[in-house]
Amino acid sequence: MNTAQPETIQRLDYTVPSFLVDHIDLTFDLAPSATSVSATTRFKHNPASDSREIVLNGQDLELVKIVMNGRTLEKPDYALDHGELRIPNAPDDVTLVIDTLVRPDKNTSLMGLYISNGNFFTQCEAEGFRKITYYPDRPDVMASYTVTLFADKKKYPVLLSNGNLVDQGDLPKGRHFAKWEDPFKKPSYLFALVAGNLVCQEETFRLADGRDVLLQVWVEDGNLDKTPHAMESLKHSIAWDESRFGLELDLDRFMIVAVSDFNMGAMENKGLNIFNTRYVLANPRIATDQDYANIESVVGHEYFHNWTGDRVTCRDWFQLSLKEGLTVFRDQEFSADRTGSDSGRAVKRIEDVRTLRQVQFPEDAGPMAHPVRPDSYQEINNFYTVTIYEKGAEVVRMYQTLLGRDGFKKGMDLYFKRHDGNAVTCADFLAAMADANGRDLSQFELWYSQAGTPRVKLESDYDSLNRTLSLTLSQSCPPTPGQTEKKPFLIPIAIGLLDAHGKEIPVRVKGSDNASDTCVLELTQEKQTFTLVDVPEKPVISALRNFSAPVILEFEQTDEELLHLLANDTDSFNRWEAGQRLAMRRLLELTHAVRENRPLTLDKPFIDAFRTVLTNTSLDPALRELALTLPSETIIAEKMDEIDPRAIHTARQFMRKTLANALEKEWQKAYKNNLTDGEYRPIPQDAGKRALKNLALSYLLLCDSTDTCHMAIDQYRQANNMTDRLAALTSLVHSGCMQKLPEVKELLEHFYKEYENEPLVIDKWFSLQSTSPTTSIESIRELMEHPAFTFRNPNRARSLIFGFCHNNMAQFHAEDGSGYEFWAKYLLELDRINPQVAARLARCMDQYKRYVPSLRQPAERALKQVSKQELSRDTREIINKTLSA
Known part of the structure; x- marks a missing residue:
């Protein structure tokens, strides 16, 4: 860590690598405190480069030995400085043997090779491979890999890496080995290994061409009953990519491995996808409907990367959206098709746009605004953003809107024909779309180069x-x-x-x-x-x-026109949008009224419009639930020049309580009419009914009656699935029933004891409390002392610290600045453990300069306090940009 200004890397400074890699042979002797890594790499001089210097990246490595073409190198044969090992005046053909030692048990960053629950895992995107061995750790250097793993067989019976298993066997002294070959060239960020005590669900799956492949989902012992949904999602993903784009699985096997300590959602390493457990493990006891949907989406996303990311990858990290935006679009289309109905597709579209507006639009309006193809960065980990992913997906979707579904498919076909096995750019993708359809799309390139929301x-x-x-x-x-x-x-x-x-x-x-x-x-x-x-x-x-x-539409329409669209529009998205616009008008007016100490009122026509949607049983329940969910506090804030978080919260809560009391009978009826009897099924039809029923419950708990609290308590006790149980408990805690009824606190304690051995459910337990408007900073501090809380697990840190700072507007933005002091203290603590996760936490202050003056000053004070400390590159970039915006 340092206090110096990080170096800024410019897209236009790109130069080709001086040497390319033909093949790398990696050998690992795995031990937690000291893993030996031997890398034998065959280099060839790149004729496109005038440089004769081999440049290798390395970080947190203990260099043991370098041998070049049979000769051991000593200084000054090479230079090692600032994370780079340089060998000048190298011949055209070079074979380098580099031996290093790494310390997986000391690696809390969860990048490179690390330990989780006694097992070995890797995460190499974006620049983690350099923490394993010295290598040109950049995406445009692609090579074939052979990987041999040695380990104690009793401790680490499972040894996995990319590609196909070509050899394995026992060795003396209780050890064993496994050898893997990946026949497809890949960049270093797609390398992976897993070693540990794991079990798997496996199936043989027949591809469209008649070839059988082995599918495996690896988890820790005790979690095998939670893998069937991930396996089914993988099979659906393979079949969908074959039918929609004609893309087949190209390996003999495909593996998914679940790990609880993981910075991201999942990683598409070629043939060996490593997942955060939250996107693999599911059964009705521990997973909600949303968990089931997320697992299918993320499994699809990582599998689709096999072509859009692995077979064709990005030339440099500025092109990140080339693979991520395209693959998010593909997983969105997959999830929409999986719903099996037009209303299901509309629900998926609305959910995706809500995410865009709630997270990406604020990013476009803040200090971290950047184009879909950035022009510069200081730390690449900070550019795994909603702009790269979700806005990037919207850019890809516009190709399909402009060219039609068939035209988009033609463009995809040409893209793979031209670039399979290569590292390319966003411009190459645009060119394929344009050339395949005979269109001039030169102006469309501005979506890649210009930041901001039009x-x-x-x-x-x-x-x-x-x-x-x-x-x-x-x-x-x-x-x-x-x-x-x-x-x-x-x-x-x-x-x-x-x-x-x-x-x-x-x-x-x-x-x-x-x-x-x-x-x-x-x-x-x-x-x-x-x-x-x-x-x-x-x-x-x-x-x-x-x-x-992905634009902000400014179009003046009367309430009558919006009500007409809400009642009649055949475009389900715009039907939902009309309701959101009606609600937003009133929410903004109510917020201004709060700030000006004026009486708060809600007009009857709006209440009647809400009633009409609530009672319209011809509408899909999932669509009704979305239409009846008010714009979030974050989305309301985006509509204001000066953000007053507590006024926004007060206004929104007033509207919810008013709608609850005015429509109590209708909410009661919606609740009863959408009960799902019998065995739990995570299918869209049942999930939509549960969503509407549980929304009705959340409104009923705001009515001026304590009976509704007992209704939620009964639902909690009688629920046969996590969706209904968690919804009941969340509504009880968030509505303030815990202050009215002692039974609610007992339920909260019961929930913990019931699931204390299920980490993903305990994450939900922390999250439902951290996001409650009734949870004070003091209560958050008490939860941090709970024996189940740890900073070292990203999921747990996100559930409590992120939940409070990002999603509890009422409490985080306390007038006395205590929320910001809390953020500063624990940001620094987290930065010392895991900079990548800390940098995400730093982003919750992006908009501070738009806060009302009473909040702006303590927020700036907290930011400046953080800026004076020793910080990682990841967090330093965010803090500096936020202060200097």
Whole structure:
């Protein structure tokens, strides 16, 4: 750690590697306190480079020996400084043998080779391989790998690495070995090994071409009953990629391994995916409906990386969204298709856009704003962001919107034909899409190079005499760090029209012979007018259908028009959106009223609109649940120039309580009508009913009646699944029932004792308390003293510390600044253990300069206090950018 300013790496400074690697042979003698690593690497000079210097990266390594072409090197044959080992004047062909020692049991960063629950695991993306051996640790150096693992057989009976198992056997003194070969060239970040006492569920799966492959899900003993859903998700993923994109599994086996200590969600190492346990382990006793959906999505995501990330990878880390944005889009489409219905696809789309607005839009408006393809970074770990992933996925989705599903598939086919086995750039992907469809997409490149969320203003003018509708669209994008001037984007705006009876009016643009219910207008200039013809009456406009572009739409519509869309729009996303806009108007007004000490009221037409949605049984329950969930406090804050977190919380709680009391009978009926009897099934239909029922319960607990608390207590006691049990307990704690009824505290204690041997459930126990508006900072500190809490496990730290700082607006933003002091203290403690996780915690202060003055000053004081301390590169970059924004 250091207090110096980290070096800034620029995208335009990219140079090709001076030497390429043909093959690397790795040998590990595994021991927790001192693992010996021997790497034999064959280098060839890169004819595209004028340099004759071999540059190898290394971090936290003990160098034992270097042998080049049979000769042991001594200084000054090489230089070792600042994490780089340099060998000057190397010949064209070089074989290097490098022996190192690493200390896995001391590695709390969870990058490189580390120990978790007595087992060995690796995490090498982005720059973890350099903590294993000296190597050109960059994604554009691709090589084939042979890996041999030696270990004590009793302690580590399972030895895994990438590719195919080619040899294994016993050795003297109770030891054994396993040898793995990966036939496909890969960059170092995709290397993986696992060694330990594990068990697996395995199945043989037949691919579309008739070939049988072995699928394995490896877990710690005692968790085998929690693997079937992950296995089924893997099989569905393989089948979907074959049918949707014609992409097959290319290895003889595919392995998933679950580990409890993991910085990320999962990692797509070639053929050996390593997962956070939260995205593998599930059964009705410990997993919610959302857990089941997340597991299927993440398993799909990592499997889809086999082609979009492994077979074709990124040239440098600036191109990260090339693989991540594309693969998020693929897993979103997979999850949507898996719902099996149009309403299911709409639910998935709404959920994805809510995430974008709640997390990515604030990032675009804050000090860490960066393009989908960044221009610079100081620590690459900080750029695994929602901009790279979720906004990157929206950029990929726009290709499909512009080119059509078939055109997108043609572009994907050409992309793989051109680049299979190579490390490429976002520009290469764009070129494949353009060339396959004969389109000029040069303007579309701005989505990669310009940061910020574009704003699109829509104005309409109906001409009844000529039966035309003029739509004037104008776009702008606010300044972001390093970018003050923005050029116009190519923005696809999907438009639909409804008549007075709620029926679709065919949309036809002047000059076109085609008419359809939805038309995609391509906005390419700062301001453009589109004329729609044959419009028989003044319509209600349904704009930006299915959220056709990641923009903020500014379009003035009356409450009556929004109510019309809420009741009739055939585009389910915009039907939901109309309700959100109606609610947001009132939430913003209520927030201003709180700040100005004015009386708080909620108008009857809005309450009636809410009632109409709640009682509309023709709507899918999952869609109703989404429509009846108010915009989050974070999304409300994004609509305000000056953020007053406690006023926002007060306003939103007032609206929820008012809707609860005004619609108590309707909530009661919705609760009873959506009970799911019998055996628990994590299918979309049942999950939607549970979601609506549990939303109704959360509203009922806000009614001025204690009977509803007993209703939730009964649900907790009678539940046969984690979804209903956790929802009941969360509603009881968050509503304040714990202060009214002693039974609630007893239930909280019962929940812990019932699941104390289930770490993922104990994470939920910490989280439901840390996010409760009734939980004070003092209570959080008490929870940190609980024997089950530890900073060293990222999931546990996220459940308590992150839950409070990121998701408890009412308590974290205390007027006395105690929340910020808490954040500063534990950020520093976490940074000493795991910088990557600490840097994520630092992000909760991104927006501090927009806080009201009474909060801005203590927030800045806490930030400056942190900035004066010794920090990791990861956290230093975040703090500096936040203060200097």
